[in-house]
Amino acid sequence: DIQMTQSPSSLSASVGDKVTITCRASQDISNALTWFQQKPGKAPKSLIYGASNLQSGVPSKFSGSGSGTDFTLTISSLQPEDFATYYCQQYKNYPLTFGGGTKVEIK
Amino acid sequence: EVQLVESGGGLVQPGGSLRLSCAASGFTFSDHYMDWVRQAPGKGLEWVARSRNRDNSYTTEYAASAKGRFTISRDESKNSLFLQMNSLETEDTAVYYCARVARSCSIDYWGQGALVSVSS
Numbered sequence: 734d735i736q737m738t739q740s741p742s743s744l745s746a747s748v749g750d751k752v753t754i755t756c757r758a759s760q761d762i763s764n765a766l767t768w769f770q771q772k773p774g775k776a777p778k779s780l781i782y783g784a785s786n787l788q789s790g791v792p793s794k795f796s797g798s799g800s801g802t803d804f805t806l807t808i809s810s811l812q813p814e815d816f817a818t819y820y821c822q823q824y825k826n827y828p829l830t831f832g833g834g835t836k837v838e839i840k
Numbered sequence: 841e842v843q844l845v846e847s848g849g850g851l852v853q854p855g856g857s858l859r860l861s862c863a864a865s866g867f868t869f870s871d872h873y874m875d876w877v878r879q880a881p882g883k884g885l886e887w888v889a890r891s892r893n894r895d896n897s898y899t900t901e902y903a904a905s906a907k908g909r910f911t912i913s914r915d916e917s918k919n920s921l922f923l924q925m926n927s928l929e930t931e932d933t934a935v936y937y938c939a940r941v942a943r944s945c946s947i948d949y950w951g952q953g954a955l956v957s958v959s960s
Contacts, residue, residue, distance in 0.1 A: 767946040782946035828903045829887040
């Protein structure tokens with residue numbers, strides 16, 4: 734199975750900060766990576782697919798990059814509605830696997 | 841508008857069975873792969889099962905934790921996805937989400953989730 738390792742597991746940031754979250758795959762997954770945002774008690778929301786493509790309706794402050802084994806999600810200017818937990822998922826091979834999540838909290 | 845609405849969750853004893861349903865609307869159901877993803881209380885997301893689309897003969901894939909106990913299926917006439925769960929264990933306690941898979945092969949839409957509690 735492909736292991737997905739996210740870092741950090743949590744971070745504290747202020748409104749207006751630039752935030753970067755990293756996801757590392759245990760083997761080459763090309764660009765078969767997606768990022769999700771989840772707020773407490775809510776279903777996840779899809780943000781980015783193909784490592785760098787924004788889902789329809791997702792604001793451009795979110796961006797993704799990377800290929801192979803190393804990927805990043807960047808939020809350019811953190812807003813109150815962005816405080817949430819973020820997950821990466823690889824869809825290159827079965828079983829599909831998620832990272833452990835990164836909780837973004839208010840400083 | 842794409843909508844996915846799960847139902848069928850509840851409390852079940854260890855060793856019991858439960859069938860989850862997901863009613864899909866707002867898109868051509870037969871064109872899309874569909875997934876079940878679960879989340880145990882306070883934990884992260886875990887992929888459970890996939891049903892491919894009609895062009896791929898509705899073939900299926902399972903996580904190791906689900907293989908042999910869970911069955912994913914569809915009723916195209918009702919635009920519904922199902923997850924039959926047998927031999928349930930306390931570790932299966934989770935919110936179960938139905939999710940649509942886009943042509944890019946990544947999940948693009950999620951349902952609101954159905955809570956399954958396995959306890960004596």
